[in-house]
Amino acid sequence: MPELPEVETIARALAPGLIGRVATGITVPDRKVLAGPATPDAFADAAVGRVIETVGRRAKLLLVTLGPRPQLPDSGPAVLALHLKMTGRFHIAPSAVPPPAHARLLLHLSDGNALVFSDMRRFGTARLVTPEALAAWTFYASLGPEPWDMTPDAFEAALCRKTTRIKAAILDQTVIAGIGNIYADESLFAARIRPDAPANSLTPARRRKLLTAIQAVIARAIAAGGSTIRDYRTPDGVEGGFQHQFTVYGKAGQPCPACGKALIAIKVAGRTSTFCPQCQK
Structure with a gap:
């Protein structure tokens, strides 16, 4: 399972290709990846139109923060929390390129590319939630300090x-x-x-x-x-x-x-x- 250094490396590598792009669509080849919203249509409805503001990490989770939807300025931001589990991988590729065999979720971007989440073992998950819901998620709330934050x-x-x-x-x-x-x-x-x-x-x-x-x-x-x-x-x-x-x-x-x-x-x-x-x- 990727640990903190691997997820930190992934976050740093993805940030230049994601920040400032707008989410334009979602493709979900494998619905098992969705931890919430539970359907591709609901997931897309919650994501599309938002600008990617930050790409970071907490523990072994990759966190992609998306801004409010322009048509709903009071909607507030959202966080895409991705857990790689055993074999999760990410890359950015043109949306027109056929996804790899083990692709589970593609977040299409305004520059014509897509963030591709692949997972051969199919244990990885993606959830799109408000920052408040993320903080209240039992798993997330239970996490201890990061190594550098631990005194x-x-x-x-x-x-x-x-x-x-x-x-x-x-x-x-x-x-x-x-x-x-x-x-x-x-x-x-x-x-x-x-x-x-x-x-x-x-x-x-x-x-x-x-x-x-x-x-x-x-x-x-x-x-x-x-x-x-x-x-x-x-x-x-x-x-x-x-x-x-x-x-x-x-x-x-x-x-x-x-x-x-x-x-x-x-x-x-x-x-x-x-x-x-x-x-x-």
Whole structure:
């Protein structure tokens, strides 16, 4: 599943081709993608005529803000919230070009192009809501702070009483938003913390070190354009580059880059977790 760095990379790449364009139509090859409004006609009615004002992200959600409809100036803005789930991809292409086989939704634009949302596994979703409805959406409202918005004191308060294992804690989107399996493993190695250590067993200093590691790893991953393991591509169709900087993720049996001892893999919170038994205590 694309994590924070991948969705941030996508948002930054899409913004120049979307901002200032007017939504002129919707094509929905697969209605399963619609999380609301539930029909293509209702979705189109809510979107068409609006100017795209911003393209951003919250946690692993891509957020496209559309301005009020000109014919209804009191209508207020709307937000297109797109969840990529496992295999969601985006690109901008001429509307006249036949969409790819796994296209689920196309947002047609006033410049003759379309934002194309493709998803081979068909788990991704699109919802068009008011900002107020977005804020009230249970999933959205439950999200914890972004890594850069999380203060050391808030991180300490969130973890000091948790008996869950530390990797499970940082995968919990209500604790800190946007972290998935890749960046959890990489951050825990950078902080030299075992993924199965109980969160409340760590000293405050080690928990603060972990927050610093998370912020640094995420920043490096964004700078590299995210990580491509299988499906992820940028809107330009290229792979991310951070997979070439992995220290432990997916490298069980290989030597630790710090001490040379073989890395091992265990299950934590149902996810394969790779770490160094020598360096990570």
